[in-house]
Amino acid sequence: MAIQTVGIVGAGQMGNGIAHVFALAGYDVLLNDISQDSLDKAVALIDRNIERQVSRGKVSAEDKAAAMARIRTTLRLADLGPTDLVIEAATERETVKQAIFEDLLPHLKPSTILTSNTSSISITRLASRTDRPEKFMGFHFMNPVPVMQLVELIRGIATDEETYKTLLGVVEKLGKTAASAEDFPAFIVNRILMPMINEAVYTLYEGVGSVKSIDESLKLGANHPMGPLELADFIGLDTCLAIMNVLHDGLADTKYRPCPLLTKYVEAGWLGRKTQRGFYDYRGETPVPTR
């Protein structure tokens, strides 16, 4: 199936990155959020990020102007009805995602492919509550979307071959690389990455190391581009906790129990970079560890 128009639900860090790469690849993008402020911030951020690509000679000024002209925003979910592909990238909470699909379904044309950028939630379960489980897939981009090469494609139990092949073609057009994962809690990347991050939080909780020593150890001792606590702040501590809860509940194994310190940070509203405070405090000129 040919895809030209793409609706994106949720204009947070993932939604704006996804809009950025789709617009640059020539797709018409309609970005939706519940807050006008989030939509405005997302468009301003996309503009800044593409401008940086222009200044580095990676994108031409004409291509930037064309991409920005392809991005429209709306507060009304129903406006996404006529799009060919919908990518849901709202908060990592199953009830939020289910409500979005429920509200969207009456407005969708029958051929629209529905996808979720969820980090962990069952694609089969989300799909089963829609009228088109065969046209439903997990479409999992990595953060920051304009930089990361991988897209995980997750087929639910009912996803048909045409939907899978269509999304494979989209990933190719974006210039990214697809990896297929089976539909089990947190798929591949987060099944492996998130327990490591959670273990880093336990290492902090038990006093084995400080924020600084844990991050430095993994950066200098294992060549990770970011330390695990810095990466957790970058992803969002609410999202990290949500993924650990899905692993814990879905696999029923105590080895996935979320660290109580991670829960405490989320309960404090210290969600990482997006709220200016997490394992680091970002309110000053340079990040300062909070423990």
Ligand SMILES: CC(=O)CC(=O)SCCNC(=O)CCNC(=O)[C@H](O)C(C)(C)COP(=O)(O)OP(=O)(O)OC[C@H]1O[C@@H](n2cnc3c(N)ncnc32)[C@H](O)[C@@H]1OP(=O)(O)O
């Ligand atoms: C939770 C999930 O469900 C799944 C996930 O996404 S898990 C998270 C996966 N992501 C990671 O693991 C990221 C780990 N970190 C990294 O790879 C690197 O630190 C990084 C790519 C983010 C930054 O790299 P760096 O070398 O330290 O910084 P920097 O030189 O400033 O950036 C490299 C490039 O990325 C771009 N960039 C960095 N952050 C960006 C952002 N948020 N948005 C857009 N572009 C960005 C920079 O402009 C720069 O571009 P050029 O090559 O054109 O100069």
Ligand SMILES: NC(=O)C1=CN([C@@H]2O[C@H](COP(=O)(O)OP(=O)(O)OC[C@H]3O[C@@H](n4cnc5c(N)ncnc54)[C@H](OP(=O)(O)O)[C@@H]3O)[C@@H](O)[C@H]2O)C=CC1
């Ligand atoms: N962060 C990461 O590294 C990655 C995250 N993901 C997944 O992507 C999704 C989004 O994550 P991320 O962008 O980090 O989260 P953010 O918190 O940055 O953004 C979520 C956005 O969704 C909006 N939103 C909430 N409810 C609705 C709704 N009903 N309709 C429309 N928009 C809504 C929020 O609005 P408001 O702020 O106004 O509440 C916010 O703008 C999650 O499923 C996450 O697991 C996938 C890969 C990587």
